[in-house]
Amino acid sequence: MRRLVNFSGVRGWGMMLLAAVALLPAAAEAHAIAGMRLFPATLGFDDPGVAAELPLVFNSINTGNGVQDTFSTAYAQLFTKKFGLVVSGDYQQLVPQIGPSQRGWDNFTVAAAYQIYKSDADESIGMLQLADTPGGSGSRAIGTTYSTYTPEFAFGQGFGFLPYKLRYLQPFALTGAVSENFPANSAAPRMLNWALSIQYSIPYLQNFVRYANIKAPFNNMIPIIEIPMQTCLDAACPARTTGYIDPGVIWIGHYFQWGVELQVPTNRASGNRVGILFGVDFYFDDLYPHSLGAPIFN
Numbered sequence: 001m002r003r004l005v006n007f008s009g010v011r012g013w014g015m016m017l018l019a020a021v022a023l024l025p026a027a028a029e030a031h032a033i034a035g036m037r038l039f040p041a042t043l044g045f046d047d048p049g050v051a052a053e054l055p056l057v058f059n060s061i062n063t064g065n066g067v068q069d070t071f072s073t074a075y076a077q078l079f080t081k082k083f084g085l086v087v088s089g090d091y092q093q094l095v096p097q098i099g100p101s102q103r104g105w106d107n108f109t110v111a112a113a114y115q116i117y118k119s120d121a122d123e124s125i126g127m128l129q130l131a132d133t134p135g136g137s138g139s140r141a142i143g144t145t146y147s148t149y150t151p152e153f154a155f156g157q158g159f160g161f162l163p164y165k166l167r168y169l170q171p172f173a174l175t176g177a178v179s180e181n182f183p184a185n186s187a188a189p190r191m192l193n194w195a196l197s198i199q200y201s202i203p204y205l206q207n208f209v210r211y212a213n214i215k216a217p218f219n220n221m222i223p224i225i226e227i228p229m230q231t232c233l234d235a236a237c238p239a240r241t242t243g244y245i246d247p248g249v250i251w252i253g254h255y256f257q258w259g260v261e262l263q264v265p266t267n268r269a270s271g272n273r274v275g276i277l278f279g280v281d282f283y284f285d286d287l288y289p290h291s292l293g294a295p296i297f298n
Contacts, residue, residue: 038204052293104138159171176195
């Protein structure tokens with residue numbers, strides 16, 4: 001499962017990652033796995049798995065009003081194999097074209113997630129999540145004084161069901177998520193968040209379709225296009241829909257994954273220059289299978 005990344009926030013950091021093992025991850029129950037299909041943790045929205053993990057994501061983009069930078073982090077703990085809690089937060093920075101910079105933590109979010117279905121035969125998986133963002137839990141410069149409640153549904157669907165003559169399409173998969181923000185303040189707008197990813201798994205191709213002699217580190221890569229969008233449901237909003245098209249790649253290891261994507265605004269209200277996304281996700285269920293990564297109740 002992914003962190004609750006707030007792309008309307010502001011950011012300004014950098015991160016570096018040391019690459020390590022080049023192995024396809026073992027089929028741990030807590031990862032977003034259905035049959036032979038691993039759905040990686042997407043950078044722009046929640047993936048459909050309930051997991052024990054520590055995701056970190058950095059994002060930077062010029063919105064037209066200034067440069068927005070955000071460093072997002074989350075801690076996900078399993079209570080059972082199907083149920084977990086997530087605590088997440090964004091440290092944000094805005095450097096406007098005119099005026100002083102603003103920085104600090106946005107309000108923190110606590111979410112409960114449940115794996116509502118998983119079909120190995122169909123390579124299909126789904127998750128329900130309910131999140132609460134308490135008002136006043138962040139810094140005064142960034143956070144709001146009111147709380148926000150967000151129910152969400154996330155899904156993943158692999159193409160392994162396709163017939164043999166279309167076998168080179170079988171490594172494709174789709175993931176998506178839809179949620180709505182319900183602010184406790186009636187003056188604040190309600191937002192519909194909707195997202196989709198299209199991905200092609202090189203590990204799936206080489207292990208389950210045909211070995212293509214693709215060597216490390218490319219053999220563990222998943223080219224991906226993410227499309228995270230947000231639509232304001234109130235007529236008074238200055239911009240109804242904003243969002244991005246994020247092409248990039250995710251590298252899957254046994255203990256962690258990393259990914260990098262461009263962030264292309266879909267309209268002027270979303271930004272006027274291409275931004276960057278970089279993320280790393282540590283798999284606690286593989287790193288610490290008998291402690292932090294294990295469900296509290298088996």
